[in-house]
Amino acid sequence: MSSTGSTRTPDFTIIGHRRSKVDAWPKVTGRANYADDLPFAHLLYARLLRSPHAHARIRAIDATRALAVPGVTAVISGADLPVPYGILPVSQDEHGLAVDKVRFVGDPVAAIAAEDEETADHAMGLIVVDYDVLTACMTVDEALSATGDPIHANGKANNVHKRVALEFGAVEAAFEAAAHVREDLFFYGGSNHLALEEHAAVAEYSPDGRLTLWSSTQTPHYVQRALAKALQLPERRVRVVASVIGGGFGGKTEALPHEVAAARLAMITGRPVKCRLSREEVFYSHRGRHPMHVQLRAAARVDGTLTGLHVRTVLDGGAYGSYGVASTYYSGALPPATYRLPAYRFEGARVFTNKPPCGPKRGHGTPQPRFGLEVLLDKLAEDLGLDPLAIRLKNLVAEDSVTVNHLRVTSCGLRACLERVADASGFLDKHRRLPRGEGVGLAASCYLSGAALPIYWNGLPHTTVHIQADRTGTVHVACGATDIGQGSDSVLASLVAEVLGLDLVDIQLDTADTALAAVDLGSYSSRVTFMMGNAALRAAENLREQVLCAVGRELHLPTHRLILHSGQVALRDERSPIMSWPDALQLTQASGAVLAASGTYAPPPLAGPYKGAGVGPSPAYSYSACVVHVNVDAETGQVVPSEVWLAHDGGRALNPTQVEGQIEGGVYMGLGEALWEEQSFRGPLHAGPTALDYKTPTALDMPIVHCLLVETDDREGPFGAKEVGQGPLLPVPPAVANAVYDAVGVRVDEVPITPDKVLRALDRQARGQPARHGPRRFPDIAYPPLTVVEPPAGAPQL
């Protein structure tokens, strides 16, 4: 893996420099305690009994025989958890255990606690559930045309969960006046996150009525809220601690049944209860990428200038709401933040099906329309005789601009991303010029640096950082932010250490614990570096100010002449040390200060004036561009990605090594979705809920990745930083599809691009038919009447 970083600002001692993560040693030496490793005395083990039916009414549950097994301490069912919860206020449709109905194969029906897992497993088989089996809807089409029992009784007709229709600018006029209109259908297969760590949680309930849950969760704060609701406890008596986490990617971003059931069992038994999921159960817990039908229509001038875009999406939601309403909005939120669009229409819908619930996998609702849009641009460029780079450069969103759908864009390095990636890969020399069987594809994208609005409406900060120092010089930093492997602990320590002139080892972190730290909303929407980072800067600057004031007073020096550097208070000009950091702290404390400081962050008000405007706004957007080189075997249809170049504008790279790690991870996951991975079903059953059957790429499938860092200095980001956790995945699948076309001249307008699909398209090509594999029809869905929204002042115009 190679990388090209920009020049470092010499004034930083930590920021911008390559460093190990602060948790690298415990992880590589096996000392990190994941939730499943935590030691507890008198621990009980819980298992979840799961439905073998995709859709059924529960007539009765008889646990008599299970309870008679020696070692079994409790069995609970939906009756023990009657209060519904859900991550979104509008989707309170989940129970820890099914109440009345099961909605997919794997839906938890009962939970059992026993002295050991084997006993729990054995006794679970003795629980008798009497089901009244209902017709299952396994596809969007089946759900939309179902005449039987709706999946959710209080849902809309035909199992439709959510419908959206928004229009910005004069869309019809744009299409009527267009020199060229291109329309295409796409399908994006669903996928699981496949975090290496399977979910696990341990719950403990104290005799005085306090519940603690240790869990592999990305969002302890939201789990706290959901547990309090589901268990009817005051929030202040629920503590959630995120343990060391082996990857999340959106699969651990809300309260999940095993957490709720373990908590209830702990309350009933008075003993700590652990519930850990098998790999198969992780596929049932899911919350992964929505399978999505995408219909796109673009209007352009002959020179390739886009004048209008119409996006239609249908999301196959699975059995529960989860983040689905937000996912639906996200499927239409970001195209105008990548390309300049004077007119934009978005119609989206989410449909319930009898499958594990989909949710917010990395990129949340945006990779699917992104795939379609970037492939469509490739086709449009060809129609108009332009190259794929030129058509993108012609339509770039402008820096410091506002989009037609009311998104505020600040820094934007997309032009540099495209130019760097095209240059490094030799794209223009290779495109349409390589021998048959080899090809290159280009795509671009953008993503949020944190959602500007919280999930539940409130005026509170999105994050708070408390810093406390003591006379030894140690600095304690507390924040509810959760390191899920993405490196947020390292970012937090780095920012504070940079401001206070300390080494990372001098920073002690208390994070991811609702009892020890103030609220941070969690590790989702790529918000942590930007939001926690800003709060950390404010807190650290506050503490620095206190210390420098005290030292300045003592030494009769103006504060502006003092800096903190290398564990010393120093004179700014000469950099000569004048007092050690511990001495300075003691002096400050003796002067009456408490050696504590706090900082908070809430994004500026950014939502536009329409319903649904809460999804899409972000204080800053990251930008990415990708070139993939593939080799396609024209006789077998096998696609081998041989080299990937990915340029990413994540603002300033706080630690280039961490940024590259996220880019490589995003490329890996994007390639997996592009070529191999699919959460697919055989009838009502997950086609292969194992790590063998679910085809995440292996090390041998991974090509060389060139990471190119495009460092804008975002004025609102901490030291200019933006996001890198999700954005780099987005351009990868369309770049692969475009490369396949370049290699063998066939369009596969759906992912994963498996070899059988390529071969079918090649067969059609050989027979002189349209060389395409992809959807031929769009689901028959009735969108609501359009809500016409006036574009903001300064939005792009025709």
Place this chain on the structure above:
Amino acid sequence: MLHLPSFRYLAPRSLSEAVGLLAELGAEAQLLAGGTDLLPLLKRGQLSPRYLVALAGVPELSGIRTAAEATVRDGSGLTLGALTSIAELTRQPVLRRHFPVIGHAASLIATPTLRSMGTLGGNLCLDTRCTYVNRSPLWREAAGDCLKCTGDVCRVAPGDDRCWAAVSSDLAPAMIALDAQIRIAGPRGERVIPAEALYRDDGLSHLTLSAGEIVVDVQLLRPTGVCASYMKLRPRASFDFPSLGVAVALRMAKDECENARVVVGAVASRPLRIAEAEVILTGHVPTAERLSAAADAVHRAIRPMDNVDLPPGYRRQVARVFTERALQHALRQVPARAGANGALTPGRQN
């Protein structure tokens, strides 16, 4: 987390003791070699033997021997003990030199970790696999159990009264193509059979071993003019079982193919020798037209089921491509020569 069921672990110290235990315990016992196939089956409740007879301590099953030590039909071959690890097969210099196709097929099996534990005998005796059976109890309950477990219908072909689970060994097609001999020990003594005869086309019971029989070793004759190749189709570059395996071996005499073997794995419950393809090649100069015709014959002869990775129609199409490529690849190799350069060094190799 999946748990192993309870069983008694028996550790015989000799082949005769192992055979005796197997004969005595009958269907209640399963053989344990590397365990990479068996243990997942136990954890998923596909098998629930009362006894595991561990072969690790049986000395007769270990080692790679050249002709001087082994009892080989014509005294000029190589004998591979059934407990030889798959990783060892990929490394053995003598194997790489004389039977490179074996090391190549071995290198395509599973992952490095599994190759370290998995054995030659285990891979040859690998249970047949099917998307409806290699699943958890919950999944099988939800699907409705099938013939291969406790059900009475094949979920892949519900109209058929047989099990279609696919043979998934990568070594078996290559061994059959090379006319390897399998030595088997049993209650009634030893017998040696061609590798091909180890299998029958029945997903429930695809091995022809009788009660109490154990595969002891595999005997390969020194090649004279034989060039071979194996191609494996799978979704990913590692880990996956074959969706298709094509092994070919051609014995060339000057420009003419004296004898041809074309064997296809993972498309039936046994490795299939494609006689129609072999006839096209045998006794002829292997021209491009003949290779293509042989590949067409394979395409016509096989009928993959929808029970392993990748769709059956696709696998059938690729079988044609892979057969042609495997034949081309085999022909590109310099045939191993008999005599000084090809002589096998006597003595134990590991």
